Amino acid sequence: MSAELQIEDKNRLLIVTVNYRTGSLVVDSLRSLQEEIKSVPGAKVVIVDNNSGDDSVEKISNAIAAEGWQDWATLLPSKLNGGYAYGNNYAIRPALQTANPPDYFLLLNPDTQVRPGALKALIDFMDQHPEVGISGSSFEEADGKPWPYAFRFPSIFSELDSALRLGVVSKLLSKWIVAKVMDNEEEQIDWLPGASMMIRRQVFESIGLMDEGYFLYFEETDFCLQARRAGWTAWYVPQSRVMHILGQSTGVTATNQPPKRLPQYWFDSRRRYFLKNHGWFYTALVDIAWLSGFSLWRVRRMLQRKPDTDPPQMLADTFRNSVFLKQGIPCQKLPSI
Incomplete structure (x- = not known):
């Protein structure tokens, strides 16, 4: 199913996934969201295809139709591959312009699968802490091994x-040191991976959309820094667990090669x-x-x-x-x- 983005009055959460030639992984990610989406009334998912040029659009469209996901999942093809920030903005921009924009936006990588309670854990945390602008999940690898990292801002010393x-x-x-090993407690941190990062609507209203001058990498670091400078904090929320396969679109951070x-x-x-x-x-x-x-x-x-x-x-x-x-x-x- 490919359609224009529609946001309902009751929608609290818009999940945005940017795809580039990972159609099968997107379908797996949507399947993991099928039950979790019910924990957030009116939540929607938008998959932006960044002009993959393969069978991604067909594969994702067919899965949405075959699985009956049309009520909550929409495919939004882009005419060019503008990068990660561009792809996310492609869905976030029109959502912000609606009469009743979502309270929260979750950036979710195509190579992820959400674990039970992942969405509700982030929303509950954000509801309880209105001063927090950004929150992020804890991750595990495909084999279930924990990947417990969040990050400090880069500096001369870290380089x-x-x-x-x-x-x-x-x-x-x-x-x-940029990478910080996290424990099982909520903690304020400088920046979080964009693989599963929830952003309060007011953050976009404060600092604007993600910087499309970045094609890939450093854009979420930059976004969290701009949010920090505007007075918003970012928090690691380990109760929200997400499986993430590293580096599937680019291979740059892949650990299996x-x-x-x-x-x-x-x-x-x-x-x-x-x-x-x-x-x-x-x-x-x-x-x-x-x-x-x-x-x-x-x-x-x-x-x-x-x-x-x-x-x-x-x-x-x-x-x-x-x-x-x-x-x-x-x-x-x-x-x-």
Whole structure:
């Protein structure tokens, strides 16, 4: 079923999934939502297909019709692949413009399956804490293994640590390390993965939609930072559990295959994040910290004969995309629709 987005008066939640060539995973995700959607009266799901060019539209449309999901699931094809922020905005923008926009928006990856009570746990938490603008689920891998991470904002110190990989330095910089291992308690955090992230409507009204200058990566980090600067907090809510298969659309973060060379859009997004939010001088220090730390790591890796698990040409690619060789804030140029 492909149709224009419709929001009913009673709708409290709009779930947005952006698909790019993962049609079968979207169907599995919708199937996991079938019972959970009933816990939130009037909740709707919109699947934005980012011009996949494969059989995704047909596969998702057929599943919606065959399974009788038309009352709560809608497919919204886009004419271009504008990236993650673009795809989410493609559904969120018209929903915000309705007479009675949803109270909450849940960004949900196509490679996820929600566990029982996941939606209600997030909504209950947000209802009970009106000062919270963003909340996120805890994750598990396909085999049920916990993936208990939320994140701190990137900084000079986190970039140095991630590049250098030296135990004594990591201990000294522990409070700046981006990935934070979470326990089973609700906790305020800097930013949350966009794989399952609930956003209060008023956050969009405060800071606008997600930044479409990012194609992929860093956009949810940037969004959470803008929300923080506007006075909203972000919280990790472990009672909401979601299974997430990492890296299925891009392969960049996939854990079941050798590391790939990072795509150009990853470097553009990284540079955009630091330049936009911290300026040229800070970004230059970030690049110096990472390049020097990673160079030392590569020498130590060879001397200690450690396995090479880094993406191919990582050092050269990072230098080519540093602020010393590229000027200005990267912004993808997209045609309007």
